[in-house]
Amino acid sequence: xxxxxxxxxxxxxxxxxxxxxxxxxxxxxxxxxxxxxxxxxxxxxxxxxxxxxxxxxxxxxxxxxxxxxxxxxxxxxxxxxxxxxxxxxxxxxxxxxxxxxxxxxxxxxxxxxxxxxxxxxxxxxxxxxxxxxxxxxxxxxxxxxxxxxxxxxxxxxxxxxxxxxxxxxxxxxxxxxxxxxxxxxxxxxxxxxxxxxxxxxxxxxxxxxxxxxxxxxxxxxxxxxxxxxxxxxxxxxxxxxxxxxxxxxxxxxxxxxxxxxxxxxxxxxxxxxxxxxxxxxxxxxxxxxxxxxxxxxxxxxxxxxxxxxxxxxxxxxxxxxxxxxxxxxxxxxxxxxxxxxxxxxxxxxxxxxxxxxxxxxxxxxxxxxxxxxxxxxxxxxxxxxxxxxxxxxxxxxxxxxxxxx
Amino acid sequence: xxxxxxxxxxxxxxxxxxxxxxxxxxxxxxxxxxxxxxxxxxxxxxxxxxxxxxxxxxxxxxxxxxxxxxxxxxxxxxxxxxxxxxxxxxxxxxxxxxxxxxxxxxxxxxxxxxxxxxxxxxxxxxxxxxxxxxxxxxxxxxxxxxxxxxxxxxxxxxxxxxxxxxxxxxxxxxxxxxxxxxxxxxxxxxxxxxxxxxxxxxxxxxxxxxxxxxxxxxxxxxxxxxxxxxxxxxxxx
Numbered sequence: 251x252x253x254x255x256x257x258x259x260x261x262x263x264x265x266x267x268x269x270x271x272x273x274x275x276x277x278x279x280x281x282x283x284x285x286x287x288x289x290x291x292x293x294x295x296x297x298x299x300x301x302x303x304x305x306x307x308x309x310x311x312x313x314x315x316x317x318x319x320x321x322x323x324x325x326x327x328x329x330x331x332x333x334x335x336x337x338x339x340x341x342x343x344x345x346x347x348x349x350x351x352x353x354x355x356x357x358x359x360x361x362x363x364x365x366x367x368x369x370x371x372x373x374x375x376x377x378x379x380x381x382x383x384x385x386x387x388x389x390x391x392x393x394x395x396x397x398x399x400x401x402x403x404x405x406x407x408x409x410x411x412x413x414x415x416x417x418x419x420x421x422x423x424x425x426x427x428x429x430x431x432x433x434x435x436x437x438x439x440x441x442x443x444x445x446x447x448x449x450x451x452x453x454x455x456x457x458x459x460x461x462x463x464x465x466x467x468x469x470x471x472x473x474x475x476x477x478x479x480x481x482x483x484x485x486x487x488x489x490x491x492x493x494x495x496x497x498x499x500x501x502x503x504x505x506x507x508x509x510x511x512x513x514x515x516x517x518x519x520x521x522x523x524x525x526x527x528x529x530x531x532x533x534x535x536x537x538x539x540x541x542x543x544x545x546x547x548x549x550x551x552x553x554x555x556x557x558x559x560x561x562x563x564x565x566x567x568x569x570x571x572x573x574x575x576x577x578x579x580x581x582x583x584x585x586x587x588x589x590x591x592x593x594x595x596x597x598x599x600x601x602x603x604x605x606x607x608x609x610x611x612x613x614x615x616x617x618x619x620x621x622x623x624x625x626x627x628x629x630x631x632x633x634x635x636x637x638x639x640x641x642x643x644x645x646x647x648x649x650x651x652x653x654x655x
Numbered sequence: 656x657x658x659x660x661x662x663x664x665x666x667x668x669x670x671x672x673x674x675x676x677x678x679x680x681x682x683x684x685x686x687x688x689x690x691x692x693x694x695x696x697x698x699x700x701x702x703x704x705x706x707x708x709x710x711x712x713x714x715x716x717x718x719x720x721x722x723x724x725x726x727x728x729x730x731x732x733x734x735x736x737x738x739x740x741x742x743x744x745x746x747x748x749x750x751x752x753x754x755x756x757x758x759x760x761x762x763x764x765x766x767x768x769x770x771x772x773x774x775x776x777x778x779x780x781x782x783x784x785x786x787x788x789x790x791x792x793x794x795x796x797x798x799x800x801x802x803x804x805x806x807x808x809x810x811x812x813x814x815x816x817x818x819x820x821x822x823x824x825x826x827x828x829x830x831x832x833x834x835x836x837x838x839x840x841x842x843x844x845x846x847x848x849x850x851x852x853x854x855x856x857x858x859x860x861x862x863x864x865x866x867x868x869x870x871x872x873x874x875x876x877x878x879x880x881x882x883x884x885x886x887x888x889x890x891x892x
Contacts, residue, residue, distance in 0.1 A: 558748065562748045567734065567762060
């Protein structure tokens with residue numbers, strides 16, 4: 251009975267003073283709306299930025315080599331005196347080190363490539379295993395990539411870089427034409443998107459991809475000097491790279507294993523994620539703080555206008571905590587109403603902004619839950635001072651409409 | 656029994672000391688109908704505030720049924736105001752946004768054991784003051800006399816022993832004043848102690864006991880002819 255009376259009394263007061271109530275709500279509403287928009291747009295933007303970084307920088311994979319980068323490209327036979335990693339050890343890697351998702355053997359050779367009368371020396375030829383494209387995030391410009399059947403059956407086909415396509419087949423469609431590696435004719439089935447200059451300074455567009463079966467047929471490798479490893483969680487990249495390095499160094503004592511991972515991009519990824527969420531928190535926090543301050547002032551003002559009422563309630567038996575409880579009930583009710591409206595406004599705002607600025611937004615349970623939680627928290631925290639002031643009023647003076655002796 | 660023993664109350668306003676009550680020692684027995692009169696500033700309202708536990712004396716003691724109020728906490732005094740006393744004010748002090756019935760219910764908010772059906776209890780009180788057809792009216796839609804009757808119903812709703820009325824007729828015309836006084840007299844005849852503060856002689860003269868204050872001191876006490884302590888009464892000590 252008492253609770254419903256208190257609630258009705260609170261509600262009545264708020265609706266009777268609708269303009270003040272509205273202004274009290276506005277602060278919290280804006281705060282929560284911004285919070286919701288900031289969370290949704292922030293998470294969307296963050297996801298997109300991270301997505302781009304991941305696509306661009308391959309933050310989830312590292313590369314192991316038996317020779318330092320820049321000293322010749324991936325030997326296949328030990329005729330250069332290079333260490334070759336055995337296929338059995340490579341295949342066993344995911345079983346030895348938890349957290350490694352897949353191991354991608356890199357079948358890498360540099361070899362002359364020709365088409366008709368044209369011949370180019372020292373072109374990168376790479377053997378392609380299943381899910382190669384996924385790891386490298388390669389895009390096809392025209393034609394298609396190898397099908398699973400192509401890779402498994404080792405069909406004599408090739409996907410070539412745009413630089414080769416332009417060189418060998420200027421002003422004609424390279425698809426269906428043939429190139430020659432060693433004495434094998436390969437049909438061009440696809441052309442890659444341009445990638446420009448690679449990290450190691452080579453023209454990444456001068457490349458021939460062949461199914462790994464074809465590669466083995468061409469070069470008969472005894473092992474591999476380069477392996478790309480993909481991890482399950484990019485955050486563990488450095489740790490797993492070190493473990494993999496140890497693993498191979500233990501198998502091949504006396505040999506040095508070289509590892510390269512996109513440290514810069516991995517760090518940038520974390521940094522961007524942290525910076526973004528930091529600023530988002532600052533913005534949302536500031537707007538809620540403003541909302542709370544506005545509400546505290548208006549609650550103080552409203553109490554000054556209700557001194558006689560508070561005096562009367564005290565004369566009728568209200569204890570100090572009844573009075574402060576009523577003020578807090580009012581600020582809490584305002585906060586909840588404002589919070590709910592703020593969440594709705596936030597959704598509208600987010601959709602509008604996402605449309606206009608072509609941003610991505612991700613809605614999740616975080617926004618409404620945090621929105622309501624913070625609205626209520628602000629209402630209670632900023633209601634405490636006015637509530638205490640109201641509770642301390644002297645009943646005799648308050649009945650006269652005066653606050654001080 | 657209300658017992659004030661050497662009660663003093665001083666208001667300080669900067670360097671000014673206003674001695675609102677000085678050496679007040681009176682006893683008020685149950686079922687008494689007492690008027691407190693005096694000029695403006697004589698200390699009547701201060702006396703009533705102390706009697707109603709809205710204010711505490713500066714010195715001296717105030718005992719209610721033998722209990723020393725100076726030993727009670729603010730919360731205990733609030734509980735006394737809620738169920739021992741009913742207050743009626745000159746300006747009615749109704750909540751303007753609440754209808755008559757809701758205004759009468761308010762004391763239940765602060766009662767430790769409100770009735771199971773507060774609306775019914777409140778309706779009965781409004782019936783008692785003759786307003787059963789005005790329960791849904793807002794104070795602004797009622798005449799002054801009707802508003803004061805709502806205030807009396809509110810004062811009665813927790814069934815207090817004592818009704819304290821500060822200038823209950825001060826804002827009303829003569830005829831309405833008489834109606835309000837009649838209601839208070841009837842409550843007294845039903846067994847309630849009624850203490851009113853008034854500056855109107857003809858109102859005071861209708862009360863069996865009249866205490867006259869001047870400059871914070873008791874200067875006169877009028878008693879009815881048949882005054883006996885067993886039958887309620889006021890004693891100046």
